[in-house]
Amino acid sequence: MLKEIFVKSAMTYEYPPDGGTVPIIDPYDGCTIGCPYCFQLEDETWNTDLNVKVNISDVLQKELIQWNKEDTVYLGSKCDPYMEIERKYQLTRKCLLELSKLNLKCMVTTKAGSKLIFRDIDVIKPMGNKFTLLLGLSNLQQLSEIDDYTLMSNIQTANQLHRMGITVWVFITPILPGITDIDSMISAIDQDIPVFLDKVRLKRNTRPALRLERFIGNHYPHLIKTYKDIIYNNTDVYYEDIKEKWGKTERVKFVFESSNSTD
Ligand code: SF4
Structure with missing residues (x-):
């Protein structure tokens, strides 16, 4: 209310x-x-x-x-x-x-x-x-509606503001495996905008963890095992791949280098 x-x-x-x-x-x-x-x-x-x-x-x-x-x-x-x-x-x-x-x-x-x-x-x-x-791109509604990231509303906002001289930092936090295509996303963001990445870090059995699990089950059932692995076993192969690929790119920052989300 x-x-x-x-x-x-x-x-x-x-x-x-x-x-x-x-x-x-x-x-x-x-x-x-x-x-x-x-x-x-x-x-x-x-x-x-x-x-x-x-x-x-x-x-x-x-x-x-x-x-x-x-x-x-x-x-x-x-x-x-x-x-x-x-x-x-x-x-x-x-x-x-x-x-x-x-x-x-x-x-x-x-x-x-x-x-x-x-x-x-x-x-x-x-x-x-x-x-x-600080512009977040992990907006699930936008992500579910978009194939071409250059058309994503928040990416367009980031680029437009940046070109107007406004300081913009972009956050892909959390990276949502199977939903966010990081390579396409970063490519769609203007070259000198810093991009911050973070993995899903939720403590098991907390409300956000249970809610995310339910959301994935309802909207992306083929990904449920991946997300259960992340939430319950802290296994995120996708994130490790991204670190490998983008870890040396100066404008790409990793919010937390290592963490244990399932304690
Ligand atoms: S992370 Fe929470 S506070 Fe931020 S936009 Fe989403 S629901 Fe709102």
């Missing part, structure tokens, strides 16, 4: 396992993109409602008075800042305006594929190198 809520603080913080503190702005709490592998699903309370933080930019404006200009702010962790609802509420745009007024560094994460980001080009472009778009 959609709920309009008023928040007391705009910024939240995440503490990744490798250390550090990540300041995050989520204009919405909940996401309509529906990635079955989404790690936020580990929290059973997440996405039961779609909370719209209607006053977030006003609160943010006050919080940013004290903000250290050297610290990067991330937009989008418990939501996709450019999912369809943003068309109506424009909260992402309002938060970007507050960040741009103070010339602060920010990174925006999206895989929505809505092209809505072009609406905000008047805000983003003047931010120059303070703005980076």
